[in-house]
Amino acid sequence: MAVCTGLIVAxxxxxxxxxxxxxxxxxxxxxxxxxxxxxxxxxxxxxLLFLVPLGDLIERKRQILVVNCxxxxxxxxxxxxxxFLMLEIASFAIGFTTIVPQLILPLAxxxxxxxxxxxxxxxxxxxxxxxxLLSRTVSxxxxxxxxxxxxYWIAAVVCSLLLFIMAIRFPKSKPSFKGxxxxxxxxxxxxxPEPVLQEACMINALTFGxxxxxxxTMVLYLSGAPFYYNSGQIGLFGLxxxxxxxxxxxxxxxxxxxxxxxxxxxxxxxILISFIAFYFLRTSFIGFIAAIIFLDFGLQAVHISxxxxxxxxxxxxxxxxxxxYMTITFTGTAVGSALGLYFWHxxxxxxxxxxxxxxxxxxxxxxxxxxxxxxTLHKAKSIA
Numbered sequence: 064m065a066v067c068t069g070l071i072v073a074x075x076x077x078x079x080x081x082x083x084x085x086x087x088x089x090x091x092x093x094x095x096x097x098x099x100x101x102x103x104x105x106x107x108x109x110x111l112l113f114l115v116p117l118g119d120l121i122e123r124k125r126q127i128l129v130v131n132c133x134x135x136x137x138x139x140x141x142x143x144x145x146x147f148l149m150l151e152i153a154s155f156a157i158g159f160t161t162i163v164p165q166l167i168l169p170l171a172x173x174x175x176x177x178x179x180x181x182x183x184x185x186x187x188x189x190x191x192x193x194x195x196l197l198s199r200t201v202s203x204x205x206x207x208x209x210x211x212x213x214x215y216w217i218a219a220v221v222c223s224l225l226l227f228i229m230a231i232r233f234p235k236s237k238p239s240f241k242g243x244x245x246x247x248x249x250x251x252x253x254x255x256p257e258p259v260l261q262e263a264c265m266i267n268a269l270t271f272g273x274x275x276x277x278x279x280t281m282v283l284y285l286s287g288a289p290f291y292y293n294s295g296q297i298g299l300f301g302l303x304x305x306x307x308x309x310x311x312x313x314x315x316x317x318x319x320x321x322x323x324x325x326x327x328x329x330x331x332x333x334i335l336i337s338f339i340a341f342y343f344l345r346t347s348f349i350g351f352i353a354a355i356i357f358l359d360f361g362l363q364a365v366h367i368s369x370x371x372x373x374x375x376x377x378x379x380x381x382x383x384x385x386x387x388y389m390t391i392t393f394t395g396t397a398v399g400s401a402l403g404l405y406f407w408h409x410x411x412x413x414x415x416x417x418x419x420x421x422x423x424x425x426x427x428x429x430x431x432x433x434x435x436x437x438x439t440l441h442k443a444k445s446i447a
Contacts, residue, residue, distance in 0.1 A: 064171050065190025067229060068164035070221055072191050073198030074134065074157050075103055077218060080203035080298040081211040082282050088211065089147045093283060096147075097404055099154050100279040104397035106158025111165060111390040118166050118382035119240040120247050124233045127166050128226060134160035135222045142215035164191055165389050169381040170236060172374045181323075181371040188367055196304040196359070199278070203298015239379045251383055257376060260384065262433040263369035264391040266327065269426040270334055270365045271392050272399025273419040277341075277358065280403040284412050289346055303352045304359040323368035324437075328430060330368070333361030335423035342416035366392075 078085070078099045086096035117126055137156035144150035168187055175183035202214050240247055254260060281300070285292045337357035344350025373388045374381055399422070406415040 069190035069194025077202040101400035103158040106155035108393040110159040110162040138219035199301035207295030268395025272395040275396035275400040276403025303355040326368040330361040330364030
């Protein structure tokens with residue numbers, strides 16, 4: 064499951080180091096080509112909203128195989144795109160169908176013992192994080208050597224092979240929801256009043272917003288002064304973020320042993336520190352690498368802890384809870400990617416770092432607000 068989530072989620076991030084190559088090939092500006100990042104993320108958010116809830120209604124393994132098959136077709140369409148418009152449509156479709164990892168995660172949580180659920184989620188998430196980070200490195204190197212279209216052809220072949228592996232290895236599951244698709248979607252609204260879910264969604268949207276903004280805008284920054292790196296060199300920066308994969312199981316274990324909210328606070332502070340470092344150490348290669356490691360550690364600490372809390376709320380509604388949680392999270396990623404480009408256009412790297420730092424300050428305000436609210440609710444339940 065960890066391997067499959069990593070190789071499939073990579074589809075969302077192949078485009079990031081390829082922005083300059085796509086712009087050159089299709090005769091558009093780098094900023095316009097950069098729109099592929101948030102278009103893909105927007106497609107992913109839409110897929111999370113409309114496809115992931117089906118995991119509670121139909122058999123998950125069958126859904127995983129069908130959706131991944133459609134993703135292969137979308138990747139091929141991207142590889143043969145004759146225009147930027149066609150590539151935009153294919154990118155949205157890639158995002159829309161790359162939701163298989165979010166079907167695998169609830170399945171893994173269902174199979175795990177309750178006392179080991181955080182560790183299990185962290186293990187699967189390690190594969191997912193490695194896929195996110197290494198995809199940029201692989202994409203950048205292959206794109207520089209063989210062109211950006213080759214990246215999508217290879218991705219289509221990989222996802223085709225995974226179809227056979229998942230068909231053989233994945234267990235079948237029993238649907239937990241009795242009703243129609245319309246009733247299933249309406250039931251999402253009944254979950255929204257849950258304060259733990261509200262807090263997790265808002266903080267995750269902000270942290271993933273900075274994540275999407277960074278990996279989108281970083282390509283534009285590193286391709287210019289003072290670095291002037293090509294797509295292959297920029298892709299190698301993804302290796303620095305691999306350290307973030309180590310934080311996933313660690314965060315899961317910490318959440319199992321204590322209060323996951325403490326891990327969330329630590330993660331938000333680490334992300335804030337990383338953008339302070341990006342601002343003051345912008346011309347330092349070593350400082351840039353260290354800040355990337357801090358950013359990814361913080362992101363995984365927040366995400367795994369929030370995911371563990373959300374999955375523990377209502378076991379029979381894990382797919383629907385995951386739908387709300389991840390849809391809002393990746394809506395934040397798409398918006399963050401777009402705002403990152405805006406900050407860059409308005410004031411360059413400095414404005415970008417300040418904007419992302421403010422995202423984390425807002426996350427701390429939300430944390431403080433819900434800290435008081437959740438404490439009050441916990442006391443009320445204890446008295447009852």
